[in-house]
Amino acid sequence: MSWTPADPMVSIKDVHKSFGDLKVLNGVSLDVMKGDVICIIGPSGSGKSTLIRCVNALNDIQQGSILVEGQEVNDPALDKLELRKKVGMVFQQYNLFPHKTALQNVMMAPVRVLKRDKVEAEKQARDLLAKVRLQGKEDAFPGELSGGQQQRVAIARSLAMQPDVILFDEVTAALDPETVGEVLQTIKDLAEDGMTCILVTHEMGFAREVADHIYFTDRGVIVEHGPPAIFFDNATDPRTKEFLSQIL
Amino acid sequence: MSWTPADPMVSIKDVHKSFGDLKVLNGVSLDVMKGDVICIIGPSGSGKSTLIRCVNALNDIQQGSILVEGQEVNDPALDKLELRKKVGMVFQQYNLFPHKTALQNVMMAPVRVLKRDKVEAEKQARDLLAKVRLQGKEDAFPGELSGGQQQRVAIARSLAMQPDVILFDEVTAALDPETVGEVLQTIKDLAEDGMTCILVTHEMGFAREVADHIYFTDRGVIVEHGPPAIFFDNATDPRTKEFLSQIL
Amino acid sequence: MTFKTDLPVMMPVKPHEPEPFLRLKLWHVVPIALLCIVGTTLAFAADGDAKQSPLAVLMNWAPLLLRGFIFNLVISVSAMALGTAVGALLGLGQISPNRIMSGGSWFVTQFFRNAPWLVLLFFAMFLLPFELSILGLKIPFPDWFKAILGLSLPVMANVSEIVRGAVKSLPSGQWEAAESLAYTRRQTLWLIILPQCVKRMLPPWMNLYSILTMATVLASIVGVSEVMTLTGRALSAEGGRPELLAPFYGFVLLLFFVYCYPIARYTVRLEKKFAVIN
Amino acid sequence: SADVLDTIKERGKLIVGVKADYKPYGFLDTSGAVIGIEPDLASDVAAKLGVEVEFVPVVSSNRMQFLEQGKIDLMIATMTDKPDRRDVVLIPDPNYYSSGTNILSLKSLGLKEWEDLRGKPVCGIQGAFYNKATSQNYGAEIVAFKGTAEAYSALKAGNCAAFVYDDSAIVAKTNDPEWADYEMPLPTIDDAPWGLAVQLGEGNFAALMSEMIVDWHKSGRILELETKWGVANTPFAKAMNEKYK
């Protein structure tokens, strides 16, 4: 049973996860096809972050299965490095390496992990920084950049590994309102280029605009999902309705 | 010239205040009658917080006069304790005492400052916590409460001193959107009970609903004021108009 | 149920540079302390004795005492170098994912951290052989060398804790970010974590050096000819005159103050500087 | 195994443990060199062996360990010759010097006998054998310091009622005008000879030292050194000189 590009790129099936006594995921299933952009929304603590952290094995799961390009993530024998070359991740707190410049942040993993040629990796890194509209900031340290700029470096850093899918965990939540826009624009560009994206976000307008599919989670289960047009205007579940009424 | 309940409860006259070289208040005057609810709005840095902090002598003033129940606040010989029994204050950051439970936070000042009987103070504190809809949370520590719950404890704490007027400084600004409503409801209840309130807020809908009078400040002066109906719909000053257009 | 909060319930505990002591520059301290010594000296000299004044006596001995002090510094630098080298390894052992390795390193660290310096010094002094024979080659272990070994034991344990503390103090996001970029654990440690730790480790490391320098006088108790030992012998050679005690011990205090105070000031400045960057 | 004498000759240097805080038997000059009666004796030994001499300052609490460990070849460090010490180190006969235990105390205290020390704080030196005896037999509370400087200071400050020490050193002290108010009031006890020592098993070296000691007594070298360093000639030294002459 080998994976073909026609199969889901990420396939999550009945995933359960607890931290000690706390049940965080209670049987979550969803599929992401190549080129899809899906958004996961839901109240705080509903398990959104946990879910996407499970996809690149930052958290393990207790039950269920997560397949990435047909490969089981929840397998003790899994080669985590191989998985992580395929799955990129961008965090809420950017997590840039503060002792390296923007350029170094972007080219370090290709050089050290993928053993790419340095000159080539640098060229690619400069291109990526240009793509996220950060020409001229190559030699700035993270501490010298605004939140939005740092987050765009983080996106470029993730892209440098040429992943097949990227996970975004509330990447605009820690930003000043003024710089949220530039980061969202960057993600939109990516989506338009056909990158497979899984986004956790609170930016409903953005979700509506870019997502192919919206999932609403509450207390560890997916309560409702659907394409944005249907989801936002015709939510049926009372919890979804309440959440949307509060946030819109 | 003794004060009677028919006189303004708080009377601010031509108040000037600088921090070093920075002029923050530039001749502000306003009167608050007993039972009034007034809202102060204005852009960030316009001196709103400074103004209400002057009312309970957390900041001193350089010129002008502030009378609270006929008593001059800007008087070096002022008994601050007497003033603060009359004027309560609730802060943006709640500022609960983190090492005390909700109940202890509420009953501490009556016991320590007013030397009330402990049993009686506890009874009153429980009643107040019930009033702000926090039954059952008496023994929770601030760190175990949500922002909205903490802010309601802070309001109860302020009420426990049985003040004649309460100052609210952007009390919902630090809250998650979901918990703003419960705090505003609590303030509305207070206002309906006839408490004299001076509010600094950015919640225009709320201001319109509860305020008897709105003041708009910019760069240390009151630019425009009036009852909400007139203020919001017929603002004349260009600065007010611009501010309202941005925020509504 | 708990809520996370970003509110400043408690501000970070930050180091602060104490106001300069009497707004003096360092070199001011020297004449002032000398004045104090001379002061006590004169008070005693008023007895009107044919004997040399305490100050004159101190001056006679000062060159010898200074030589002793330099010996203290040599001991401190060597013990620091040795302790840092071994302690760094031990610290890395403590954060190793291997349970046996981390447990063992933890135990060694705790054992030597909890033992008084003086006891460790006695331990090294009396229980190490005076020379080691390796392949017929005799390596002598003179006293001062044993003192260095003895003092480097607690240094080692403290450096180990400094390394562990610095690594632990980095936000877990750094580990996670590196992990999700497919770095191996070793790469993460050497490329991402440790380079960031160096700065964090420098101030406590310098602090430790200062403490070590002051601990070198303990070697006097086990008979190494450093400044305190020489002071005792000088006092004895002068026949145990009580009026000599204050100037002599005062002189030793002064020597250490002049050396350690600038280090302390510089440490605080570094702490502040790094606190701003991070 | 190799004889220590060979080792000494091979390295061209004799290493001797001496006191450095015990005036006039061994103390420092301002250049840091150790001088005194015992260093002079040690130099004699080195001269006889035709090697140089190096002094290692020792204190009572570490002198035997140093010898045991082989850190010093020879110890001439005011050590009282006691049977249990002969178990640990080799003490050649005859003894080179002698002193007993006595105390230095204020005249005004009027101490008469050892029993008078009961319950009183008495300064001593760490590692001296008579600490335990004085406290066990006479009930004194021993307050032991590292060196004599500290002990003398503590006595003068009044921290102790007396300082229990070798009578030869105390006699020297009572002649000092600084200590005019002090006396050595008790009968000397434990009058015991001092022994210099070599490592156990070094029979040849011990034999050589026996010869040297006899020589020192015969030639009056001990008496001469006493005079040189300002101590009145002691009965023991005189008697030994008579005996071997």
Add this chain to the structure above:
Amino acid sequence: MEFFFDWFRVLNQETGVNLPFLYDSYDRNRIFNGFLTTIWLSLVCLFFSVIIGVIGAWLQASSFKITRRIVNGYIQLFRNTPPLVQLYFFYFAIGTMLPRVENDWGGQSPLLGSFAWAAISLSFFAGAFNVEIFRSGIEAVPKSTVEAAEALGFSKLQIYKDITLPLAFRVVLPALNNNLVNLVKTTTLAYAIAVPELLYEANQIWSDNVNVTEMMIFLLLAYFVLVGVLVGGMNRWERSMKIPGYG
């Protein structure tokens, strides 16, 4: 019990492992008293160094420049010179300058003995660190929390006592504990001025019995246990003082 003790005498005769403080009642008393002295000295110093820390931190916030400078001078002097030399300076130099009192054996003895000087000297030494620790703790209490108390009518002293100190105390507990553990280890220095604490007594015993190895191992274990108990107690205390919901 006697049988148990005698066993160690036999052990000594049979194997040469000499633990006289177990079979010899005189040495047993010495070690026991040494242990008590160490504990007592530690407690006294812990107490006074914390008091010095609290008062010093309060003085350091004083509005008089001169007070602040004196406190700073004290801190710098004590932090940057060896505690052993401080001890000598206090005991031998300052101790001899103080007036004397008549004692019960008819002499004049100094006002304070070696234990008292060790307690004073070590308290001041550890206190110099505690001042800084408390000061940083007080600075960590947000100004706004103090203002909230002010707005409720608390007086300055009430705020310090009920709000600032309890909060500061919780933040600085780890640092404080660390310093106090160091203090306990530093009490070994009292050995140098003949305070009969554990190290001093052990040294007396190994001088009399030439059993350095055994005594050394015993000492290491004894301090390991002593400090271990202290650290354990402090950690437990730290946990119990933790403010729920934070950190």
